[in-house]
Amino acid sequence: MAVYAEPKYLVLFAGKNDLLDYRTKPEALSPEATNETLYHVPMPTTKPAGWIRFREAIPRNPDTKARLDIWNAEVSTIPVNRQTPELRTFVAKNRNLIVTEYQSVNGSEIYIELVRNKDSTGVISTSPEFGSEKRSIWVRYHFPPDPDTYPDGFEYAMFCRVIGGESVKAEVVNDGMARLHIKSFSPVILLSALFTTHDDKNPLQAAKAAVEAAGSAGMQKLRREHSQAWHDFWQRSFVQLDVFEKHTRSLVHENGLQTYPRYSGHGNKIFMHFLGWPVVVNESLVQSYTGQIRVTPVKLKNTARFARLRTTGAFLLSGEIQKGGKISYLAITSEAGCPCRLVRPWDSLVRVRRMDSMEGVAVAEKDGILEFSTVAGETYVVDRPDEQWEAQPVTIIG
Secondary structure (H helix, E strand, C coil), X not given: CEEEECCCEEEEECCCHHHHHCCCCHHXXXXXXXXXXXXXXXCCCCCCCCEEEEEECCCCCCCEEEEEECCCCEEEEEECCCCCCCEEEEEECXXXXXXXXXXXXXXXXXXXXXEXXXXXXXXXXXXXXXXXXXXXXXXXXXXXXXXXCECCCEEEEEEEXXXXXXXXXXXXXXXXXXXXXXXXXXXXXXXEEEEECCCCXXXXXXXXXXXXXXXXXXXXXXXXXXXXHHHHHHHHCCCCXXXXXXXXXXXECCCCEEEEEEEECCEEEEEHHHHHHHHHHHHHHEECCCCCEEECCCCCCCCEEEEEEEECCCEEEEEEECCCXXXXXXXXXXXXXXXXXXXXXXXXXXXEEECCCCCECCCEEECCEEEECCCCCCEEEEEECCECHHHCCCCCCC
């Protein structure tokens, strides 16, 4: 999630890491491919989900400050001529949901637009499907089948619904935008859910259900459960927020650029949101925002070895992923003793053992989700009986 301020509107750029897996370019499979050649042929889904734009009838003041509240994992924007936020937004933990509160600055006329970024490569020939009804707008995008990544095709859907104000009109403006027209002097809430075929076989239906569930829960409950989840996470984390914030502020300029501590091909300044690169790397290896641990959601071109990546449920995950996405083994350390819910990592038999004794652990499975009990402080090995962890080759990486 990223926030941009322009004279005409505020923009929320919405993305999802598993969308970055989709590639349809022969250059990626060429033996002569290099990082440089691939950089100049970006993948079709560089900006997959699109923008959520907040626009008013009267042009807004472009001088706006963005504020990141790390403790509560929330972003807000404040115009220079106001003391209160114009926009507050957060990604609701475990809900696949973006929650946004918007307060009109120059009157009551608010336009909320869902916009699809154009595929700059020209590889994908299909167009997104936009829809609108009463207080809701949505976009649905069907990717064609790709033999290397998604043989059956891939789909994502984003569904948005506004709460509060007077709904004037919901419409599909053209083949690249759907729009809501709202009148309100009070803040309005926009609930936006983003689902892919990784989450549900019917992403649009799942996104709509998530928005309806969030609407029933109410803003107060959404904010409370979100803040509490992040407070619990930071209290268990080794990250010192005050040190992190001090270091970040020392690198950031007033115009939103960051002084990079070493030379890069783009000069010595990069955009602030580049700080999110480690998150992209982390979530390309493992995702757990649904409460279930999913390993290698992105099919990697190269072998990946990782250690102690933190997931929901207070687990630390280590393992090795071979070229093409085959998982060699996993080691899961439980910090809190919560039940571990793991998306089946491979089709064949999955074995779970305690590392200290190598005794087997009972595993239950339902709808492709493996679940087993854990003890705080214990580490569990997940492997195949015919390719056991003990027989895996040892690679010295440092």
